[in-house]
Amino acid sequence: MAMLADRFGRSFPYLRLSLLEACNFRCGYCLPDGHHAAHGQPSLLSLPEIERLLRAFAALGMRKLRLTGGEPTLRKDLVDVIALAASVPEIEKIAMTTNGVLLRRQVRDWRAAGLTALNVSVDSLDRERFAAITGHDRLDDILAGVEDALGLGFDAVKLNAVLLRGLNDEQLPAWLDYLRERDIAIRFIELMQTGDNRDYFERHHVRAEALQSQLEAAGWRAQPRAADAGPAIEYAHPDYAGRIGVIAPYARDFCASCNRLRVTAKGDLRLCLFGEIGIPLRPLLQDDSQHELLCATISRQLGIKRDAHRLHQGQTGLVPHLASIGG
Structure with a gap:
């Protein structure tokens, strides 16, 4: 059986699965007007469908799973989804990206179910600036939840911040103070243009x-990248317990190290975050007898994966906003 590899020599041990498109934040770069459910849309993947999907990807070589949204913690059966993923022997790492609103109430349940890594979106350590970016004044509660998570034995707890000119791009000193004594990583993500954020992107x-360049001048040094790592270049400094990751999608050769595939909450395979086609897998998730056909279909699609996205030309593909596929 063919494994998860493309014609450019890249392998794909990392799957990002969106659990739903809904989100309870109103971040300016993603859903400034909040989430509005469209009528007549297909239902979300069920637990049996998710199990068949994960077992197929695992059989093909997927070893790391990340649960995304929208906001994945809004899914009521999230603990069941995590436990299901943990029951697939080949899956070694189960991560999730969340806005952190439910951390304090639910993080222990997620950890007990088998979650091994956690990313929390925190676009600013300044309460007023955080509220301006996200539309919610919840920073203090989220950071308290992060502190709870740090004591639960996760393999990694990381924070995500989208770099925004005029909103948080001058706040590196505050982040350095935060990282000095905490064994945690902050990942700064370059803002990406999507189908409906052009004006925001340009501002x-x-x-x-x-x-x-600023980090390197201050003595931070890039670290080796693990085979199943995400797209961040991670930096470390001997004077800091924490680390800093930088995701630069507009950098030259950014896509050369691509190692991840995506499946939407409705069951479409996306070969690239900014790809122009979605391959519907859901018809092959209805019973166990379709396992081999499902695996063959997934493998075959890798033959049409492009060498790189076309963001530099302003081509944003099918993505209207990042909540639609989980970033």
Whole structure:
């Protein structure tokens, strides 16, 4: 059976599965007007469908799973989804990205179910600036939840912040103070243009290379990248317990190290975050007898994966906003 590899020599041990498109935040770069459910849309993947999907990807070589949204913690059966993933022997790492609103109430349940890594979106350590970016004044509660998570034995707890010119791009000193004594990583993500954020992108886009130059000048050094790692280049400094990751999608050769595939909450395979086609897998998730056909279908699609996205040309593919596929 063919494994998860493409014609450019890249392998894909990492799957990002969106559990739903809904989100309870109103971040300016993603859903400034909040989430509005469309009528007549297909229902979300069921637990049996998710299990068949994960077992197929695992059989093909997927070893790391990340649960995304929208906001995945809004799914009422999230603990069951995590436990299901943990029951697939080949899956070694189960991560999730969340806005952190439910951390304090539910993080222990997620950990007990088998979650091994956690990313929490925190776009600013300044309460007023955080509220301005996200539309919610919940920073204190989220950071308290992060502290709870740090004591639960996760393999990794990381924070995500989208770099935004004029909103948080001057706040590196505050982040350095935060990282000095905490064994945690903050990942700065360069703002990406999507189908419906062009005006926001033009106002607030700042190149990640500027931050990288600033870090290197201050003695931070890039670290080796694990085979199943995400797209961040991670930096460490001997004076800090924490680390800093930089995700620079507009950097040269960014896609050369791509190792991840995506499946939407409705069951479409996306070969690229900014791809122009979605391959419907749901018809093959209805019973166990279709396992081999499902595996063959997934493998065959890798033959049409492009060498790189076309963001530099303003081509954003099928993505209207990042909540639609989980970033």
